[in-house]
Amino acid sequence: MTRQTATARTAGATSARAAATEVLLANWRGDHTVPAAGLYPHQWSWDSAFIAFGLRHVSPRRARLELETLLGAQWTDGRLPQIVFDPAKGAEYSPGPSFWRSSEIPGSSPVASTAGFVQPAVHAWAALAVHESDPSGSDRARFLERAYPRLVAWHAYLAERRDRGGRGLISIVHPWEPGTDNSPLWDTVLATVPDTPRDPFDRPDLAHAGDGERPSDRDYGRYYWLAERYRxxxxxxxxxAYPFLVEDPLSNALLARSELALADIAGHIGADPAPHRARAADLTAALDQLWHDDLGIHTAADTRTGELVPVATVNGLVPLVLPGIRHADRLVETLTGPGFLGSGARLVPSTAVTADAYDPRLYWRGPAWFNTSWLVAEGTCVQGRPDIADGLRRAIVDLAAPGDHPEYVGPADGTPHGTRRFSWTAALALDVLHGRRS
Known part of the structure; x- marks a missing residue:
């Protein structure tokens, strides 16, 4: 590398850091960060965890507060809610606080209006990373000591209330819970759900995305019907009699990964790490029930029947983050094969390009997302393939700022889609720029 090239790269990285930091500062709301100022005006659960990974490089104190605000809205049964609503922005997102009426639900958060669903358990992993970015400040604030019991209760809720199939795997109860809303993994079970909710629903999302980029009104009818039933x-x-119960590989893998983080947190505060390591090992082993050998990937299963969904998606690649996951070599082959990176994709397609359901513009049915590509990069490092991780991390940085930190992109051409100035895109680009490694 010439001195001129090195100087240009340094200048580019400096500019990218500044752009990502500006997005996070603009989306900061005093005690949390909104995912995007227009479409997503509240606090989202797994968004805040991903945001904390990047925000810790800007302000560890704010990153701690980000997670503490979410943990403070915990329900008495231990769940961390999918959304913590900003009362001043209630009418700007649907379904909002007037739909959920959480204050009327026994055991809901006593301090905040929230949704009743949950999202993947990335929070302990994020809390550990935030601590490690500023150990002395974290210790002074007693951050881990205060977070630990809430995180333990959160994981206990999932293990005790969501193992609906009795197979040692947690179930999701709505397509919004794993965050991959309209993935083809849910199609078969979702087809049994009525699309005729009682409550009328708005589609503010359509004002922030082009035609053909968002789920259909029929999909939303089913989403709302399920939400009404759950509420x-x-x-x-x-x-x-609840009709939507699915075992998802992404949700289970991230819970196992966060159990490993809880073990490290326990060690920091003088608690026993052994139960967390045991639960991580049990979840890692249980994920083998979601292995689809013909596809060479983990997939989802109908909780009631155990039947696997024969579709390859990015959800099934996320178990790479787990040391000791079976079929790791085969999973890396699938990642680098024609369905995913072998197709010429720069970031990981949300649905395999070889799948019948693939659509490069339609939300989670093809476009690439920065958070799942970041997770896969972390996973390939765990599996001893830093070369793959380096390529994904370069693409995260290369595609984030030029597209104004888009919500998602075309996997091959990097064309930005969805809303812009998206917080986790900025946060994870910032994390990569600061040289994070697993």
């Missing part, structure tokens, strides 16, 4: 049963996870 009207007081978000009770023991509703035997």
């Amino acid at each position: 009207d049963h007081d978000c009770d996870d023991h509703d035997d």
Whole structure:
């Protein structure tokens, strides 16, 4: 590398850091960061975890507060809600606080209006990373000591209330819960759900994305029907007739990864790490039930029947983050094969390009997302393939700022889609720029 090239790269990295930092500062709301100022005006659960990974490089204190605000909205049963609503912005997102009426639900957060669903458990992993960015400040604030019991309760909720199939795997109860909203993984079970909710629904998302980029009104009808059913049963996870129960590889892998982080947190504060390591090992082993050998990837299963969904998606690649996951070599082959990076994709397609359901513009049915590509990069490092991780990390940086930190991109050409100035895109680009490694 010539001195001129090195200087140009340094200048480019400096500019990219400044751009990403500006997005996070603009989306900061005093005690949390909104995912995007227009479309997403509240605090989202797994968004805040991903945001904390990057925000810690700007202000460890704010990163701690980001997670503490979310943890402070915890329900008495231990769940961390999908959304913590800003009362001043209630009418700007649907379904909002007037839909959920969480204050009427027994055991809901006593301090905040929230949704009743949850999102993947990335929070302990994020909390550990935030601590490690500023150990002395974290220790002075007793950050880990205060976060640990809440994180333990959160994981216990998932393990005790969401193992609906009795197979040692947690189930999702709505397509919004794993964050991959309209993935083809949910199609078969979702087809059994009515698309006729009682409540009328708005589509503010359509003002922030082009034609053909968002789920259909019929999909949203089913989403709302499920949300009504869950809400009207007081978000009770023991509703035997509830029609949507799916075991998702992404949600289970991230819970296992966060159990490993909880073990490290326990070690920091003088608690016993052994139970967390044991639970991580049990979850890692249980994920083998979601292995689809013909596709060479983990996939989702209908919780009631155990039947696997024969579709390859990015959800099934996320178990790479787990040391000791079976079929790791085969999973790396799938990642680098024609369905994913072998297709010429720069970031990981959300649905394999070889799948019948693939659409490069339609939300989680093809476009690439920065958070899942970041997770896969972390996973390939765990599996001893830093070469793959380096390529994905370069693409994260190269595609973030030029597209004004888009929500998602075309996997091959990097064309930005969705809303812009998206917080986790900026945060994870910033994390890569600061040289994070697993």
